[in-house]
Amino acid sequence: MADSGFQNILKLPELKKKVFFTFALLFVYRVGVHVPTPGIDATALADIFSANKEGILGMFNMFTGGALERLSVFALGIMPYISASIILQLLTVAIPHLGQLSKEGEQGRKKITQYTRYSTVLLSIIQGFGISVGLESMQAVINPGWGFRLMTVITLTSGTAFIMWLGEQITERGIGNGISLIIFAGIVARMPTAVANTFRMLSTGDINIFFIVILLALMVAVVAIIVFFEQGQRRIPVQYAKRVVGRKMYGGQNTHLPLKINTSGVIPPIFASSIIMFPATIASFVDLPIMQTIQDLLRPGSIMYEILFIGFIVFFCFFYTAIQFNPEDVAENMKKNGGYIPGIRPGARTAEYIDKVLTRITLGGAIYLSVICVLPSVLITRFNVPFYFGGTALLIVVGVSIDTIAQLESHMITRNYEGFLGKKGAKIKGRR
Numbered sequence: 109m110a111d112s113g114f115q116n117i118l119k120l121p122e123l124k125k126k127v128f129f130t131f132a133l134l135f136v137y138r139v140g141v142h143v144p145t146p147g148i149d150a151t152a153l154a155d156i157f158s159a160n161k162e163g164i165l166g167m168f169n170m171f172t173g174g175a176l177e178r179l180s181v182f183a184l185g186i187m188p189y190i191s192a193s194i195i196l197q198l199l200t201v202a203i204p205h206l207g208q209l210s211k212e213g214e215q216g217r218k219k220i221t222q223y224t225r226y227s228t229v230l231l232s233i234i235q236g237f238g239i240s241v242g243l244e245s246m247q248a249v250i251n252p253g254w255g256f257r258l259m260t261v262i263t264l265t266s267g268t269a270f271i272m273w274l275g276e277q278i279t280e281r282g283i284g285n286g287i288s289l290i291i292f293a294g295i296v297a298r299m300p301t302a303v304a305n306t307f308r309m310l311s312t313g314d315i316n317i318f319f320i321v322i323l324l325a326l327m328v329a330v331v332a333i334i335v336f337f338e339q340g341q342r343r344i345p346v347q348y349a350k351r352v353v354g355r356k357m358y359g360g361q362n363t364h365l366p367l368k369i370n371t372s373g374v375i376p377p378i379f380a381s382s383i384i385m386f387p388a389t390i391a392s393f394v395d396l397p398i399m400q401t402i403q404d405l406l407r408p409g410s411i412m413y414e415i416l417f418i419g420f421i422v423f424f425c426f427f428y429t430a431i432q433f434n435p436e437d438v439a440e441n442m443k444k445n446g447g448y449i450p451g452i453r454p455g456a457r458t459a460e461y462i463d464k465v466l467t468r469i470t471l472g473g474a475i476y477l478s479v480i481c482v483l484p485s486v487l488i489t490r491f492n493v494p495f496y497f498g499g500t501a502l503l504i505v506v507g508v509s510i511d512t513i514a515q516l517e518s519h520m521i522t523r524n525y526e527g528f529l530g531k532k533g534a535k536i537k538g539r540r
Contacts, residue, residue, distance in 0.1 A: 123519045130282035133274050134293045140182045140270070141175040141294070145263045147256045148179050152248040173294020174301075181267035183239070184232055186290055189272045190382045192227035196220055197431065228272055229265060236264035284515050285508060288374070292508040295501045327502075330480065334506045337476045340369040342469045344462065349446040365438070365449075367466055370473035372428035374507045377481045377500040379428075380420030384413065418478045425474035426467075435462040477503070 144150070157177040172185035200206040200220075209216035240260035244252040271290060278286030309315045343364040384406055405412040439459035448454045452461045481500050 126283050130278050133278055141173050141180050143181045145179045147250050149248050149250055173297050181263050184264050184268045186271050187382050188231040188268050189228045191231055192224045194379050196224050232265040232268040236261040288508045341366045346447050369469050372425050374504050375428050376421045376424035379424045380417055421478050422474040429470050435459045
């Protein structure tokens with residue numbers, strides 16, 4: 109029945125067009141990953157990454173889909189855009205003008221998006237210059253000097269701006285989630301290499317078949333846990349009083365207010381990784397003692413890195429949930445429509461109750477994200493797993509897959525087609 113669900117995509121011209129458009133732009137992105145930046149010594153660069161593949165460079169390279177190790181035109185990836193988004197969202201709380209823009213609907217959102225684009229270009233220039241200077245100090249440049257630095261800054265900044273444009277086009281004209289799908293494509297594209305390395309280590313005797321079986325079982329278990337938590341909800345019962353409007357009676361039904369265990373989705377680990385990677389990446393390309401110390405402290409697997417990573421994940425879980433969901437507004441809307449939670453007075457008491465429940469489940473969601481995201485470091489450092497298993501990568505792959513399938517299914521159901529589960533009334537729920 110699942111096959112017929114996917115076949116129904118081709119029966120809807122509008123949806124088929126969106127899917128093909130999305131795949132076309134993702135293909136353009138993957139082609140750009142293999143276009144090198146001029147002036148790079150490829151052999152020296154390969155030696156640098158072979159020596160640091162399990163450090164912060166390896167993690168950053170995962171988010172860029174392998175573009176950083178080639179220093180392609182897309183070497184910075186989409187991370188400057190994510191960093192700019194973090195900064196703008198934090199400033200909406202600190203700066204009243206930005207806070208007001210965020211409440212002005214579509215026009216305010218467009219203005220904030222414009223500020224995000226400018227910030228992305230600025231961060232790309234800073235990161236591009238740091239990388240160019242670092243590559244010169246590592247002797248990975250054919251002709252060092254200001255010509256190479258300017259060329260690198262212009263190339264990498266243009267590449268990031270182009271990726272940002274691709275993501276926006278996928279969101280507006282494709283199947284949605286443009287930025288997430290670009291990160292998703294980069295991670296999935298590296299999976300065949302990871303599988304090949306695993307079989308190579310199996311053939312050389314570095315690992316045995318029993319270890320592979322355990323690893324596969326663990327992967328299935330982690331995927332099941334991610335799906336369970338991403339789909340999990342805390343349903344607060346809500347009743348609506350009966351109202352007579354004219355000759356008709358409204359209300360009187362029992363319903364519920366669904367609160368997601370992980371309201372923020374994959375945003376917290378991506379934001380946390382972006383914040384930690386920014387100084388660590390600059391430090392890795394600058395040959396100074398203090399920079400090397402910073403790089404060692406922020407290396408994946410180190411105690412300082414894990415503490416900061418977990419701390420940022422917890423912070424962004426609560427921060428993003430607070431931005432997305434306002435208990436006072438929900439309580440006020442319920443009161444206006446005659447709704448109430450049984451045993452709780454409408455108004456301020458209802459807002460307090462919803463806030464208390466939301467705080468508890470958000471804490472549970474933050475703990476779940478932290479455990480999943482530190483899993484790769486434990487497996488790599490303690491058990492010598494041959495690839496970056498689990499964590500943010502697997503969370504993004506599973507989460508984006510759930511969202512994408514849910515969006516495709518909503519298109520089919522609105523046009524009287526069955527969903528992917530093949531049963532009437534059965535739906536795959538997105539994370540939001």
